[in-house]
Amino acid sequence: PSDTRDAAQARARSAPAPVTDVAQLCVCDLLVAQCDANCCCDPDCSAGDFSLFTTCSVPVVTGDSKLCSQKAAVYSLDVEADPPERIFKLIDQVNPSIFCIHATNYEQALYLKSPEIPTPENFDRLLAKFGGASFSAEPDSWSLGAEAPNPPDANETHRYEFGAPVQTENAFLRLPSPVVSSWCSDANPAGFLVNQATKCIRSVSVEKCDSIQALSMLFYINSSILAVPKSSQMVNITVQSIVVQSLGGTRTSLNSSDVLRLPMVLDELCINAVLGVNYHITHTDTGEIIEAAAAFVLGAISKETLSIEQSFEISFTQENAQPVPLSGNPGYVVGLPVRAGFRPQGYPSFPAGLLSNKHSQLTILHSTSTQDCLAAQGARAPVLFGYNMISGCKLRITAAMKCQPLAETLLDVLKGQSFPEYVASFGNSQAQDVLDWVPITQLHISEQMISNTLQSSCQIPVSLGIEVKWTKYGSLVNPQARIVNVTATITTSTLRQLPSGRERIIPVTSSVVFTDISSPAEPGYKAWPTINIKLPFDFFYPFV
Numbered sequence: 001p002s003d004t005r006d007a008a009q010a011r012a013r014s015a016p017a018p019v020t021d022v023a024q025l026c027v028c029d030l031l032v033a034q035c036d037a038n039c040c041c042d043p044d045c046s047a048g049d050f051s052l053f054t055t056c057s058v059p060v061v062t063g064d065s066k067l068c069s070q071k072a073a074v075y076s077l078d079v080e081a082d083p084p085e086r087i088f089k090l091i092d093q094v095n096p097s098i099f100c101i102h103a104t105n106y107e108q109a110l111y112l113k114s115p116e117i118p119t120p121e122n123f124d125r126l127l128a129k130f131g132g133a134s135f136s137a138e139p140d141s142w143s144l145g146a147e148a149p150n151p152p153d154a155n156e157t158h159r160y161e162f163g164a165p166v167q168t169e170n171a172f173l174r175l176p177s178p179v180v181s182s183w184c185s186d187a188n189p190a191g192f193l194v195n196q197a198t199k200c201i202r203s204v205s206v207e208k209c210d211s212i213q214a215l216s217m218l219f220y221i222n223s224s225i226l227a228v229p230k231s232s233q234m235v236n237i238t239v240q241s242i243v244v245q246s247l248g249g250t251r252t253s254l255n256s257s258d259v260l261r262l263p264m265v266l267d268e269l270c271i272n273a274v275l276g277v278n279y280h281i282t283h284t285d286t287g288e289i290i291e292a293a294a295a296f297v298l299g300a301i302s303k304e305t306l307s308i309e310q311s312f313e314i315s316f317t318q319e320n321a322q323p324v325p326l327s328g329n330p331g332y333v334v335g336l337p338v339r340a341g342f343r344p345q346g347y348p349s350f351p352a353g354l355l356s357n358k359h360s361q362l363t364i365l366h367s368t369s370t371q372d373c374l375a376a377q378g379a380r381a382p383v384l385f386g387y388n389m390i391s392g393c394k395l396r397i398t399a400a401m402k403c404q405p406l407a408e409t410l411l412d413v414l415k416g417q418s419f420p421e422y423v424a425s426f427g428n429s430q431a432q433d434v435l436d437w438v439p440i441t442q443l444h445i446s447e448q449m450i451s452n453t454l455q456s457s458c459q460i461p462v463s464l465g466i467e468v469k470w471t472k473y474g475s476l477v478n479p480q481a482r483i484v485n486v487t488a489t490i491t492t493s494t495l496r497q498l499p500s501g502r503e504r505i506i507p508v509t510s511s512v513v514f515t516d517i518s519s520p521a522e523p524g525y526k527a528w529p530t531i532n533i534k535l536p537f538d539f540f541y542p543f544v
Contacts, residue, residue: 026058047083060075064104159287165189170223184202190279190314198311210262275299275311277294279313280293297311337360342421363380372396393413397506410462414461441486464491464510466487467486468512484517
């Protein structure tokens with residue numbers, strides 16, 4: 001009957017808050033308002049009842065056993081006391097399993113919610129929601145519409161935190177992505193400071209392309225973003241650029257992005273359909289969004305096309321912050337520059353932090369066409385990870401040259417104006433993570449004399465050799481390149497003063513060598529280890 005069904009749904013909506021405090025949980029409390037025998041957690045039992053107990057039927061009460069760490073209520077009896085007493089302790093329990101749940105942040109999973117029963121009145125609505133190739137399984141509490149009840153602190157202003165959904169005036173900023181299958185789901189929220197790139201399949205129909213919201217530019221920019229969560233300050237999404245793609249794949253950038261191009265049917269083609277969206281969010285260091293822009297890729301869809309692939313991307317940039325180029329994530333990628341830096345002045349001790357050099361790269365002498373060392377001063381080439389490199393120049397020495405200024409000039413030619421003190425061990429090492437930076441060991445070696453014709457002599461640098469030792473770090477399936485040691489060796493030669501009217505040409509070289517010091521696999525060692533573990537089918541429930 002309808003009245004019985006309505007009453008059941010009303011009870012489901014008014015379900016009491018779930019009890020998650022283990023001190024209040026008691027699985028052996030079966031009798032109402034009566035003490036259960038040997039049930040040490042029964043709140044109806046008195047001290048006199050506990051004195052008659054012989055043991056605790058449930059000595060430990062915990063929540064979900066799949067949690068990584070949780071509180072546990074421990075009950076026991078002190079039989080030596082007169083009369084015997086119950087002992088209660090609240091301890092921290094750690095799950096030793098490598099597969100565990102860090103936090104149960106899905107509150108609706110803590111109690112059973114009666115599903116909505118299809119009726120003639122709601123059948124069409126349920127069919128529209130669950131009848132497609134994919135549907136949203138997100139809780140209704142994600143919706144920020146007017147129908148949702150406001151929490152007690154709804155009027156308070158907060159700043160965005162890492163991973164928090166970027167809120168809009170309607171709900172949240174959508175970043176469509178595949179959920180179970182490859183089909184697009186629009187219920188995926190964009191997380192603050194979480195750079196993402198997704199691709200998914202969208203079902204299309206040329207006859208209805210002007211009515212499919214996901215193919216229109218308005219669908220992605222019509223909702224303003226909240227500058228901070230739960231505030232009235234809005235940030236409009238502006239159109240940064242529009243690129244039009246033809247059926248053959250040729251792309252053309254439009255000069256003007258002020259005019260919206262909406263999808264429409266023309267000559268049995270659906271033109272101006274959204275094929276890709278790239279969001280760029282600018283924020284302050286306090287977690288406030290101040291600017292939002294979107295770059296679109298529009299294209300044409302033929303009548304025979306039943307589905308298209310859409311790509312979506314979002315990136316975040318801090319205001320007035322210079323972007324630092326990375327050379328891998330996390331390990332180095334072959335061919336990308338080796339990142340380097342030096343300790344800032346005024347911070348003599350760790351962990352004060354590191355500052356990158358001008359280009360955030362380790363560099364060596366860049367060879368010029370003239371091969372003149374004095375003309376090559378200041379010309380640098382970045383050291384590319386995995387590439388052994390050698391460069392050099394020629395130095396013409398005359399009797400009029402002073403030794404000390406010449407030695408300083410050659411040292412600048414070899415090391416550059418500001419030779420770094422540290423090298424990033426990973427391609428994405430941050431300056432504040434001082435343990436991720438490897439100090440450069442500098443050595444000096446003296447060679448034989450270049451000339452022995454005159455009495456006075458001096459030492460001049462003639463070569464710089466850099467050896468970068470790296471190893472494979474992490475999983476055998478996807479090892480990451482990590483730098484573990486860097487040595488810079490300056491080789492000097494003894495130069496005696498030349499007689500008047502004579503000159504000499506000496507070569508000056510700079511080189512970089514990469515050495516893999518990864519330990520080889522032991523004989524008989526399986527390069528592809530497997531773990532024979534079968535998880536329960538509902539282990540990650542209610543998480544996908």
